[in-house]
Amino acid sequence: MKRYGQVIRVWPEKLDEYKKLHAAVWPDVLKKITECNIRNYSIYYKDGYLFAYFEYVGNNFDADMAKMAADATTQKWWAVCKPCQAPVENRAAGEWWADMEEVFHWD
DSSP: OEEEEEEEEEEGHHHHHHHHHHHHHOOOHHHHHTTTTTEEEEEEEEETEEEEEEOSSSSSHHHHHHHHHHHHHHHHHHHHGGGGGOOOOOOOOOOOSOOOOOOOOOO
């Protein structure tokens, strides 16, 4: 299992909409997340930023993320969520949510 942390900004005027969307995530989106070996997925908010945490339990992250990205329902979900989000400027090429470096963990 590998832990992931990611960050993105949220437009202040879209925060309520984003919260409403995530209070009722489409069941097929949740199913695809599970099929792609993501577990323990949470999104937090603080001062204009969204922080995502999840655990990946598969053995080919890139293939699973490609499978998720190819899913039509997931693409529609992302299309309604993206207008709420503002990627951070210093993200890596190809990232929407910027991956974060884990600097501490304790069980």
